[in-house]
Amino acid sequence: MLFSISWRNIWRNKVRSLVIIFSITLGIFAGVISSAFFKGMAIQRIQKVIKTELSYIQIHNPGFEQTSDFTNFIINAEGITQSIRKIPNVTGASRRMSIQSMAASAETASGVLISGVFPEEEKQVTNISTKIIDGKYFEGIKRNPVVIGKKLAEKLNVKVRSKIVITIQDLDNNITSGAFRVAGIYSTDNNMFDEANIYVRFSDIQKLTGFPINGAHEIAINISDNKELPIILDKVKDLTNNNLDVKSWKELSPEMNYLTEAMDMYMYIFIVIILLALLFGIINTMLMVVMERTKEIGMLMAIGMNKTKVFGMIVLESVLLSLTGGVIGVVIGAISAKYGETHPIDLSMWAQGYQQLGYDAFVYTVLDPEMLVNITILVIITGVIAAIYPAYKALRNDPADALRIE
Amino acid sequence: MNVIEIKSLTKIYNGGEVKVKAVNGIDINFKQGEFTAVVGPSGSGKTTFLNMLGGLDRPTSGEVIIGGVNVWGLSSRQLIDFRMNNIGFVFQSYNLIPVLTAGENVEFIMQLQGKPKKERDLRTKELLEAVGIGDRIKSRPSKLSGGQQQRVAVARALASKPEFILADEPTANLDSSSTTSLLELMSQMNKKFNTTFIFATHDQRVMDKARRIVTIEDGKILSDEYFDRE
Numbered sequence: 001m002l003f004s005i006s007w008r009n010i011w012r013n014k015v016r017s018l019v020i021i022f023s024i025t026l027g028i029f030a031g032v033i034s035s036a037f038f039k040g041m042a043i044q045r046i047q048k049v050i051k052t053e054l055s056y057i058q059i060h061n062p063g064f065e066q067t068s069d070f071t072n073f074i075i076n077a078e079g080i081t082q083s084i085r086k087i088p089n090v091t092g093a094s095r096r097m098s099i100q101s102m103a104a105s106a107e108t109a110s111g112v113l114i115s116g117v118f119p120e121e122e123k124q125v126t127n128i129s130t131k132i133i134d135g136k137y138f139e140g141i142k143r144n145p146v147v148i149g150k151k152l153a154e155k156l157n158v159k160v161r162s163k164i165v166i167t168i169q170d171l172d173n174n175i176t177s178g179a180f181r182v183a184g185i186y187s188t189d190n191n192m193f194d195e196a197n198i199y200v201r202f203s204d205i206q207k208l209t210g211f212p213i214n215g216a217h218e219i220a221i222n223i224s225d226n227k228e229l230p231i232i233l234d235k236v237k238d239l240t241n242n243n244l245d246v247k248s249w250k251e252l253s254p255e256m257n258y259l260t261e262a263m264d265m266y267m268y269i270f271i272v273i274i275l276l277a278l279l280f281g282i283i284n285t286m287l288m289v290v291m292e293r294t295k296e297i298g299m300l301m302a303i304g305m306n307k308t309k310v311f312g313m314i315v316l317e318s319v320l321l322s323l324t325g326g327v328i329g330v331v332i333g334a335i336s337a338k339y340g341e342t343h344p345i346d347l348s349m350w351a352q353g354y355q356q357l358g359y360d361a362f363v364y365t366v367l368d369p370e371m372l373v374n375i376t377i378l379v380i381i382t383g384v385i386a387a388i389y390p391a392y393k394a395l396r397n398d399p400a401d402a403l404r405i406e
Numbered sequence: 407m408n409v410i411e412i413k414s415l416t417k418i419y420n421g422g423e424v425k426v427k428a429v430n431g432i433d434i435n436f437k438q439g440e441f442t443a444v445v446g447p448s449g450s451g452k453t454t455f456l457n458m459l460g461g462l463d464r465p466t467s468g469e470v471i472i473g474g475v476n477v478w479g480l481s482s483r484q485l486i487d488f489r490m491n492n493i494g495f496v497f498q499s500y501n502l503i504p505v506l507t508a509g510e511n512v513e514f515i516m517q518l519q520g521k522p523k524k525e526r527d528l529r530t531k532e533l534l535e536a537v538g539i540g541d542r543i544k545s546r547p548s549k550l551s552g553g554q555q556q557r558v559a560v561a562r563a564l565a566s567k568p569e570f571i572l573a574d575e576p577t578a579n580l581d582s583s584s585t586t587s588l589l590e591l592m593s594q595m596n597k598k599f600n601t602t603f604i605f606a607t608h609d610q611r612v613m614d615k616a617r618r619i620v621t622i623e624d625g626k627i628l629s630d631e632y633f634d635r636e
Binding site: 004 | 501506510515
């Protein structure tokens, strides 16, 4: 009956209760939808980094990551790559040569990271081939084709079929140059990446540098599902007898791994701030409730309702009030976030700014059920905290004094 | 047998520099099944006396012994339980819980006592029928007249099967016919359940019904008379 009394008490002053319920609904809705938005943004960013830049797993010779030493390469890369492809749930493995160099057009030059790739292998690992906005992915140019990013093309002022000269050190530390023609221009929505990364055929750069045909600086691996990552990672490590550096995207780019956690943490802070603001509204409402019902509470204590039950009744009323608004907010927020999973939020108006940071201009929200549960728990805690002072005031009432109130 | 024994009951209010003796050393006993009116002019101390008797207002000195228990020697938690199980209250302004129906108001105290649902339902029905509003069991107090609300209050007071019922000016807000029927009802309840009724009142109609009248003035008992009523 305590529940029944508390619930019915909420509706004694409908307007006042509806105002506070509406504020809670609005606050929680804002929290849920923002959380789904930022989570979606973070996941899209991670997916993009994996699909475009990192791949799920990379293998290097020990020390290469730290020094990028051209002479430090995996010797039997071809054999290892073939074995990796046989591991279940591995969808692709690509050998790469990776060289820091200078790319120059007739007008200007820019520092770049050259990836010497086998185009068909690379297609199975990264999605650069699908990001071509002009020309074709290593097609249309017979000799020394190069695929460059849109931002670099703008910087060097080149277009498809334009010539660029790449200057690099060979295996004997001699400076050597090669002329390449732009076969395709890609755009990944990450301007920094597009400006710094160019792709050439492994064979072309191998001839230029005298790099062994079976060698590679890097083997990039694609898998079917991120959930399989730990198992595949272990198998690859076994395959290389732990003689090579085998790292997942989480180790290669720890900041990406922390991105979702950081986003979640920011969202909890944001939601707690919202709830703190609402807390004062609920305290105010509950104080009014207690003061209006001083006589009634006195009567309840007189006829035998002990302090624990009076306290419980007021806390329950506050929790039900908060929870009503909270649940409506969570439900509307969840429905909106679910809709946003298939209908992206269009931020193309600010696309340039987002792309500078490597984020998409169209954000698909991601609904996190765990966060919904946590928000609901936080709302309940808010309700309880909001009731403590009003309930304390109520308990200080002396039944005899309270009953004298006219 | 005495149900209530009161010894040297005193209540002094400290109003700044002035100390007011609202109740001044009252000694009195009440027996099982009495139908008593405590009467006196406004400010005579009858409500304070009733509040101390009911365990609501702590006396400055003196003792209230109910069924052998020194009420004011109990802890505040024990006192609440004691009130719930031994004393029924009927207030001037009914003081029903507005969000509960008549039936739920009566049932509420039994629920506080932890009585099983079946027993509660049965007794609620029985009591509301006994006070003549069995058909209004599902009505909220706002849908009931003053007289009907006070009948619910009487049913509620009886619900916990108390040793006695304290009624503070129960007829003050009622019209003449409601007062007459309520008094008749309480008299019936007194006889039917042998429950002790103690009223604080200055309503002549209550006095006319009471079998014992205790007159208080300036916090002291002026007279204590018994009447033989039908």
